[in-house]
Amino acid sequence: MKSKVYFSSTQARGYHENKISKIKKLYKAVRNSELFEKKDLVAIKLHFGELGNDTFIKPVFVRQVVDLVKEEGGKPFLTDTNTLYLGSRKNAADHLETALKHGFGFASTNAPIIIADGLMGESFREVEINKKHFEKAYIAGAIEEADSMIVLSHLKGHEMAGFGGAVKNLAMGCTNPHGKKEQHSTRPIADHLKCIGCGACVRVCPEDAIVLIDGKAVIDGAKCIGCGECMTVCPTKAIVLNWSEELLEFTEKMVEYAYAAVKNKPGKVIYFNFLLSITPDCDCVPWSDTSIVPDIGILASTDPVAIDKASLDLINQGGTDKFKSMRKETLGEVQINYGAEIGLGSKEYELIEI
Ligand code: SF4
Numbered sequence: 001m002k003s004k005v006y007f008s009s010t011q012a013r014g015y016h017e018n019k020i021s022k023i024k025k026l027y028k029a030v031r032n033s034e035l036f037e038k039k040d041l042v043a044i045k046l047h048f049g050e051l052g053n054d055t056f057i058k059p060v061f062v063r064q065v066v067d068l069v070k071e072e073g074g075k076p077f078l079t080d081t082n083t084l085y086l087g088s089r090k091n092a093a094d095h096l097e098t099a100l101k102h103g104f105g106f107a108s109t110n111a112p113i114i115i116a117d118g119l120m121g122e123s124f125r126e127v128e129i130n131k132k133h134f135e136k137a138y139i140a141g142a143i144e145e146a147d148s149m150i151v152l153s154h155l156k157g158h159e160m161a162g163f164g165g166a167v168k169n170l171a172m173g174c175t176n177p178h179g180k181k182e183q184h185s186t187r188p189i190a191d192h193l194k195c196i197g198c199g200a201c202v203r204v205c206p207e208d209a210i211v212l213i214d215g216k217a218v219i220d221g222a223k224c225i226g227c228g229e230c231m232t233v234c235p236t237k238a239i240v241l242n243w244s245e246e247l248l249e250f251t252e253k254m255v256e257y258a259y260a261a262v263k264n265k266p267g268k269v270i271y272f273n274f275l276l277s278i279t280p281d282c283d284c285v286p287w288s289d290t291s292i293v294p295d296i297g298i299l300a301s302t303d304p305v306a307i308d309k310a311s312l313d314l315i316n317q318g319g320t321d322k323f324k325s326m327r328k329e330t331l332g333e334v335q336i337n338y339g340a341e342i343g344l345g346s347k348e349y350e351l352i353e354i
């Protein structure tokens with residue numbers, strides 16, 4: 001069966017077509033009666049952005065969703081989880097400070113922030129899924145305990161996943177560092193012909209798994225947790241994976257975690273994808289590159305697979321797969337195909353422009 005995906009483009013010729021009013025229209029279109037009841041706790045899952053990044057979803061947009069939930073008597077809170085890698089969101093204290101620096105204070109968004117997996121990732125619930133790679137997954141406590149969830153995703157590229165949208169936001173974004181580590185079973189190697197010995201990978205590695213020997217990076221596979229941070233910072237693309245075997249497993253594992261994040265909330269999750277500032281890299285990186293295509297619009301759906309498929313189709317209008325042409329080894333399509341295969345959602349959709 002086709003899933004409905006509502007879409008509003010960025011074109012605007014009057015106040016009634018600004019992005020705020022479009023978010024309201026999309027919310028009213030996608031909101032189903034089961035989503036939440038009065039006094040229910042509604043997790044608004046977003047990404048506050050790594051310090052230095054500036055293309056995360058703007059607080060002014062988040063505010064609109066918060067106000068809409070409050071108007072209907074729900075109790076919204078903003079949430080994300082701690083990262084596996086070193087950076088400005090490694091624990092809840094740093095994470096909250098980063099969120100505030102990026103404008104997500106109560107005065108702006110009208111909602112409190114709860115880092116869903118606790119101070120250091122200790123808050124989680126086990127969710128049984130019995131899929132190919134995992135029998136159970138570790139979902140962040142506050143996300144699993146919330147009655148409902150509204151997932152706000154900034155659509156952009158990603159070094160290993162190909163792209164990041166709703167599925168990736170659920171997969172990596174709704175688990176604690178242990179769950180993130182389970183998904184990152186890949187182990188990169190450094191190509192010494194390309195390595196210039198700059199040491200950027202050594203500095204960023206959260207596990208001290210890289211040393212420079214004779215001016216070349218050497219990765220200790222026993223220490224490496226596969227987070228991929230060294231790949232992101234390497235200026236010469238010297239750090240690579242065994243792409244064909246490892247990326248398929250990584251991407252499928254992500255999809256299984258996404259399934260776990262919403263398994264116990266049937267009918268109680270809606271998704272917004274923001275196709276604005278579509279950068280080559282994730283908001284986890286401390287920079288924001290030029291957009292690869294002009295701003296397109298905002299989508300809303302109750303289906304994470306359908307909304308990601310519709311987002312990709314809009315970005316790739318004209319025929320070229322934009323994310324794949326930047327990183328040919330990545331397998332972004334697996335997020336869609338395996339998501340449909342395991343029942344996370346449908347890749348068949350009806351696009352309804354509003
Ligand atoms: S070697 Fe790279 S992938 Fe492994 S833990 Fe360090 S930064 Fe992460």
Ligand code: SF4
Binds near residue numbers: 195196197
């Ligand atoms: S970041 Fe890349 S070029 Fe720099 S030391 Fe590491 S592998 Fe070598």
